[in-house]
Amino acid sequence: MLSAASGDHQESAFAVIRAEFPLPGAFPAAALAEAERAAAVPDGVDRVDATDLPLVTVDPVGSRDLDQAVLIERLGSGFRVHYAIADLGVTIRPGGALDAEVRRRGQTFYLPDGAIPLHPPVLSEGASSLLPGEVRAAVLWTIDLDSDAEPARAELRRALVRSVARLDYASVQAAIEAGTPHPSIAALPELGKLRRKAAAARGAIELELPEQQVAPDGNGGWHVVVRPRLDVETWNAEISLLTGMCAAQIMTDANIGVLRTLPDAPEQAVVELRRSAAALGIDWAEDADAASLLIGLDPASPATMALLDDATRLLRGAGYTAFDGAPPHVRGHAGIGAPYAHVTAPLRRLVDRFATEVCLAVTAGREVPDWVREALPELPAAMESSDRLAAQVERACIDQAETWTLAGQVGRLFPAVVLRTNGESGGTVFLLDPPVLGKCRGDGLVEGQRIMARLLEVDPVARRVSFEVA
Template sequence: MVIRTDRADLDFGGIRTEFGLPDGFPAAALAEAQAAVSRDVGLASREDATDLPLVTIDPPGAKDLDQALLVQRVGSGFRVHYAIADLGAFVVPGGALDAEVRKRGQTLYLPDGNVPLHPPVLSEGAASLLPGQTRPSVLWTFECGPDGEPTDVRVRRAVVRSTAQFDYETVQARFDAGTPHPSIEALPDFGRLRRERAVERGAVELQLPEQEIVPNGDGDWKLAVRPRADVDAWNAEISLLTGMSAAKVMLTAKVGVLRTLPDADDGAVDALRRSAHALGVPWPAGVTPSRLLAGLDPSRPEALALFVDATRLLRGAGYTAFNGEVPAVSTHAGLAAPYTHVTAPLRRLVDRFATEVCLAVTAGQDVPDWLTEALPLLPGLMGGSDALAGKVDRACLDQVEAWVLADRVGQEFEAVVLRAEGNGADVFVAQPPVMGRCTGEDLPEGERIAVRLVEADPERRKVVFERR
């Protein structure tokens, strides 16, 4: 589902300026990164895991490869190896590079180029798990039973060598054709088991359309909806397993930083029940929100509207640092389990620190002072970074939506009403894939309606529809 904008020389410089995004790294940070590339990072002292036929699965063209995996059947169970890029081998605590990445918090992805967390010499070079390259990593190994639950978890520093780089579409096509790569042949079975365990726990997954901005090669942009393939969900379950296992390590040691979300109150669940009733979505007695949402067909308009309403169950996520006692809120309600970020250190600041806690604890060592001193700062640093990333993502989508529709004011479109609030509603137009505001009263959530485009202003990045 792709629409050409047919406009030349459209870039996102205005958004970069508006949000004060950096266009390079300070000289001292760059010098440290370059020095780290040639520094001895202790490969000889690490476990040699280069014989593991690990592979990576990332978007097409990605160079900042955080994870490599190998999923094997062992008897009636599974063994999962998950190698994570080891930024702790390259970033000196308290140095100029450490200071700069703390300011950034995470990589920001804009259609015309990203704003990386780390200099590309690391994030796309020496630290990235590129195929055929020997790399330092933090290697997690999970021994899992036939139900997909781990019976033993190990984490240690190792040397790895990825054997192949894949993208999601290619992997899905090979599964569909019955010719999967041997290293991930067992991924579907394991991924389905883990997803079923998640639903049993009460994890909430919202299958909302994922808008993408894609260059068309002519200096302009097109909008698309990226279909969520099965392999996306299976691969995500490996990352979630790792994050939940890391959280367990931290909670046992009473030190670390968690990604937390308080349980939704009864009012939010009751409101979702009312929405389901109004949308005509059956909700049998005894069925949890997790089970209900997992069973919906995301192509149905009423399901799309209920997914949007269910976002109220996931409000209030943040980060919680602790040292010496377990925090009052230690779980992530969306996952129905304790969880932390450890699987994307190239792209997200907190993962490096959380990983270092796990390595120290599992090795029976004291968590170093520089790390315990940094932990209380991480919630604020990551909260600010997440907020900025959300604003930049939304601004880019708003900009392209306005560009795409600028010469279509007055035209009519079919839309699904997502959420009615005040004098209007949020709607989703499938072609082109746009989420916008529609004015009018008594707009029926979960129904398809005809709308007319009344405003598409690229200067203000604003798109408005009205009910026809």
């Protein structure tokens, strides 16, 4: 049986996952050559000099592919957000070898033992990354918000920027709690809370399920953990969502662009969720919508965990909608409660480069470039395919780490919560410690029920664990 500390075997297992899925390999020589030339030669584009803005980046510890840098200022009773986004639009030559390879990849794929980048590191971790102290080409969004944190004006332009600090979530959270936030984001908590309030008013459906991650176990191997989501991560994400909503407004007003879309939940799905809430003893007022209910639940409650898992039925059908010359046939995003577009992570996601170019052209009163217009119809299929692959790889890595976490413990009892039931055949449980998801045999399981689950099987080759009710 594979030991949780057998680091060499575990690293080879991630290699097996890399080989099992159609993940990209090394960049072709021609694509690398183009990237190196682009990194070495200034793009020659006329840009606004915004290097005086004290922008900062906020990312996980150790990140080098830095897409965004932010500065938040008070503006009367409202706010002004400066949001610089790495500019790939003039770095990658349309129709070239690098362009073709990036379109083939679709996005950066993250595995526990290393990422497979969308762009060569000479760009994504070097010349195009918003690293501190370096002058970088960027698309600079300036968004003015009123006292309720609703956008009143948004503009974007190509600029030169220089980040003054590379911050990470944990240190930013600690500084805010200590009352010593970085001046560039001192207003982030207030703005973030207002934007969260606005999300609830829009009917945004957001599921705060426990987030499993694969992490080093301290003994040369890997295990699965739940990483708590810090408040600063939520607030920071609201800045990205705000920008994406402004981009969607620009594109839908002009009848050209590409949106990230999610249809409203079918009425039957809401009816079934109400039935589940009643069975779990969760009070759901008749005049309240699903968003209002979910945002007020205690995420640590077993009943809440089961209901949030069940609520995933409300968020099915996510995709991308491209449109040119007419309104999009799907416009909204039920998870956000508004039209939304990806524009804030061009180093890591293909579609952002094209959506940004549409916004730049529209706001400048120019025609959208032909190379962008020609690519729009192809983007939804490319992104949906890469999204599926990324999700499959992430799940495989977590499944693998779950087997390592539980190796050698067959027969042990674990406290667990029943998330789903399968009639009389059992269901799916989530262990409270360690945070493992697995099938469980047993009669009479009830969603939201706390049980003791006995580990029956650990199969590292099949990446499978199973339990039975004790």
